Amino acid sequence: MEPTVSAFQLLLAGDPALLAVVRLSLIVSMSAVGVATLIGVPVGASLALTHFPGRTVVVVVFNALMGLPPVVAGLAVFLLLSRSGPLGSLGLLFTPPAMVCAQVVLVTPIIAALTRQTIEDLWEEYCDELTAMNVGMVRRVGTLIWDGRFSLITIVLAGFGRAAAEVGAIIIVGGNIEGFTRTMTTAIALETSKGDLPLAIGLGVILIAIVVLVNALAWTVGRAAQRYAG
Amino acid sequence: MRAPGTELPICLSDVTVETHGVTILDRITLALGSGPPTVLIGPNGSGKTTLLRIAMGLILPSAGTVTWGGRESVAPVRRAIVFQHPVMLRRTAAENLRYALKVSGRLPRKMYDSRIAELLSLVGLSEFGDRPARTMSGGEKRRLALARALAGDPAVLFLDEPSASLDPAAAKVVEDVIRTVAARNIKVVMSTHDLGSARRLAGDIIFMHRGRVVETGAASTFFNEPHSDEAKIFIRGDLLV
């Protein structure tokens, strides 16, 4: 397997092009997950604790959006940011911020929907006790988020997994520009089609390592939850 | 020692509870005043838990009214309840108590630690402060819930089957705490289907059957000269269906 050997050589040599691509991938996905968490957790939590007409529809829409195809998210953000689009004047298309936007669109529904489920289950369990203790609304939300923290961390990591692995959205709004908007997934797509297998495989290995790491982290967090919280 | 505050008497007037067309409580009228423990007895399904939840203010009656100290809809600041299956927060035993102290806000922060130690020792859980509460056994959890209920300094304490499915030693701890609590002038209202426990603790009895209050009165009168046939059957230990 000649290409695999070359891939590891690139990895070990710390090839600058390869490192730049890895770095951009992590920055984009981590920023997107950060923003998606700031939006998704409060939205999911309030959805869990409130009742209003049409709530079921909102819940179903969020659940459905969890499976939003990345290319569709990318297309939507592309239309928003393209020169003739509503946000075209910002000039963000084919820049890393545009890629963050697309991944936010992709990840926020996942975090919101899973948060809603987690907080709702927890609320069902705690409802009687917290009501009997006369716990106010603000502390109620705080308590549920705190006591659900291990599940919420797992949810955020799942969101990161989704962002790090997708290629459809960022290739549309980022354009896969070398040294500027090229990430691991878009590079793998390109290098494979060009026939440069060593780089593609090297990136694939790194991507898998990151995904394994994130899953190991999620598993550790889950174990810790069992141990400390029962 | 403190006055029972504005919670008492708790008056139910013609209270009916229905869900899905089933009548769970049927036109109940009664008053819970200060004094020794009031014990709700009756077979499973007679409506004891539902009556406690109504008196606690956790559910609203389908018909009729509930008042606390003459007022409707009083927030449960001075009332507390220990459920048959208490739910503990995902924290240690001590942190569960600290949470209740914080929520009630009746105590200065610097006194939390000493109060927590006091409450844990009251229910015989001094060694359990650092245990994740949810890993504790059913009996330990019930005792912790009792301590948590007392953390808010209640005037009325509701207990749902406090000694059900506890071994005799654990049941004794719980009954001793109930006596201590009652001696501190906290009104105890508890349910049980255990006649022994009712005899040992009750000042007065509310006997329920099929969502109705069949008989009320002083415990001694109830056990010695029950009026209703249902009560006679129940006290004899025969199956009341």
Ligand SMILES: Nc1ncnc2c1ncn2[C@@H]1O[C@H](COP(=O)(O)OP(=O)(O)O)[C@@H](O)[C@H]1O
């Ligand atoms: N939420 C509910 N929905 C439907 N039926 C209920 C509900 N809560 C209680 N019941 C019914 O009401 C009756 C009385 O219940 P409960 O108050 O728990 O009795 P007890 O505590 O005396 O055993 C039972 O037949 C029970 O099945």
Ligand SMILES: [Mg+2]
């Ligand atoms: Mg019951």
